Amino acid sequence: MTAEVIPLKPRPSEPSLGPIMALTAPGMNAVNQVILERMQSEIPLIPALAGHLIAGGGKRMRPMLTLAGAALLEYGGTRHHKLAAAVEFIHTATLLHDDVVDGSDMRRGKAAANLIFGNPATVLVGDFLFTRSFELMVEDGSLKVLKILSNASSVISEGEVDQLTAQRQIETSEERYLGIIGAKTAALFAAATRIAAVVAEKSEAEERALEDYGRNLGIAFQLVDDAMDYDSDGSEMGKAKGxxxxxxxxxxxxxxxxxxxxxxxxxxxxDAILGHRSGADDLAKAVDLIARHDAVSATRDRARHYAQRAIDAIAGFPANEARAAMAEAAEFAVSRRF
Structure with a gap:
């Protein structure tokens, strides 16, 4: 099954994360404070290792989506701050585990935590961050939020295992690939956005609309990530090219x-996917073949399709600053080079 490609509507200037960052800046200050407090431990290695990744930057897209969704719905409370921190802890934990599984050398432009602290410590601190995320969910007290975020965590794990079993399987289909990224990436985007509607006590339809926005944005985001592995410079991506x-x-x-x-x-x-051709010359040939068949362009076209679906999902909400910022974030997701 392949996606029908729907072009994004043109805009007069390059899209950026500026509007959504400005919209969520006050809330993100509160979220970052929760993150800083909850990553602490009497065991010094835990905050040192967690801080290595968390302080390393990143776009903080997932917690920003929780805050932006709350702004879209004009929610005036503060429950979403702890929940956005929980979302970021889930994401950070998965990154730590991923780097061990993949044997990564770089993450966010610097040495991956597993290279500095070792694989056992990296896995265990990832587990610690998962537990912190569930503590925050329990403190919130909503069984519905707990169900949404715990289910997302389960789906992410299934997606990662599915990706592992598809690794070096040349016959992997586009349909299976979309299923993998829908689980390992888009599930948390969807949950992060949906819980904003839960804390704002909105209808099931509004919950689903925000969930659809997040899921489609997450798929677009991952498609572009995968394209960038073949058409961007490693310094732009914050990880090694190829x-x-x-x-x-x-x-x-x-x-x-x-x-x-x-x-x-x-x-x-x-030969390449089986690992028999993985040198620099082989990577150069892979990049050439991908360019020859417009495979990166086609991947980005599919990303634009999902970004437009994300924008369409929130079209029924009142036109306000938050909706415009969320729409531009979707456009940025497919135009970015990092």
């Missing part, structure tokens, strides 16, 4: 290039 290639990950650029390639090209991809 990591997906060396790890034998079947992302959409590879799936499309393989499907569109000659038999000789397919033979190259079979």
């Amino acid at each position: 990591d997906d290639f060396r790890e034998g990950k079947m992302t959409l650029p590879v799936i499309l290039a393989y499907a569109r390639g000659s038999e000789d090209e397919r033979a190259f991809w079979r």
Whole structure:
């Protein structure tokens, strides 16, 4: 199954995260304070390792979506601050675990935590952050929020395992790939946005609209991440270029290039994905084949389709600053180079 590509409507200037960052800045200050407090421990290694990743930057997209959703619904309380921190802890925990599984060297432009602190400590601190996230959910007291975020955590884990089993499997289909990224990335985007409607005590329809926004944005975001592994500089991405290639990950650029390639090209991809061709020259050839078959362009086109679906999902809400900022964030997700 392939997605029908719907073009984004053109805008007069380059989209940015500026509007959503400005919208959520006061709330993010409160969220960052919760994060700082809850990552502390009497065991010095825990805040040191957690802080290495958390203080390393990142866009904080997921907690920003919780805050932006609350602003869209004109929620005036503060419950969403702790929940946004819980969302970021879930995300950070998955990143720590991912870096161990993938054997990553870089994360957010600096050495991955597992290289500095070792794999056992990195996994265990990831577990610590998961427990902190659930403490925050319990403190909130909403069983519905707990159900949404715990289910997202379960789906993310399933997606990561599915990606692991698809690794080095050249016959991985586009449909399966979309299922993987829908689980490992989009599930948390969807949950982060939906819980804003729960704390604002809005209708099920409004919950679903925000959930649809988050899920489609998450898919667009991951599609662009996977495209950037083949068409961006490593310094822009904050990780080594070609990591997906060396790890034998079947992302959409590879799936499309393989499907569109000659038999000789397919033979190259079979060897490469099995790990027999993973040197610098092999990566250069992979990039060339992907460009030759417009696989990155096609991947970005699909990302635009999902970004437009995200924008359409919130079209029924009143036109306000928050809706405009969320729409521009979706446009930024597909135009970004980092």
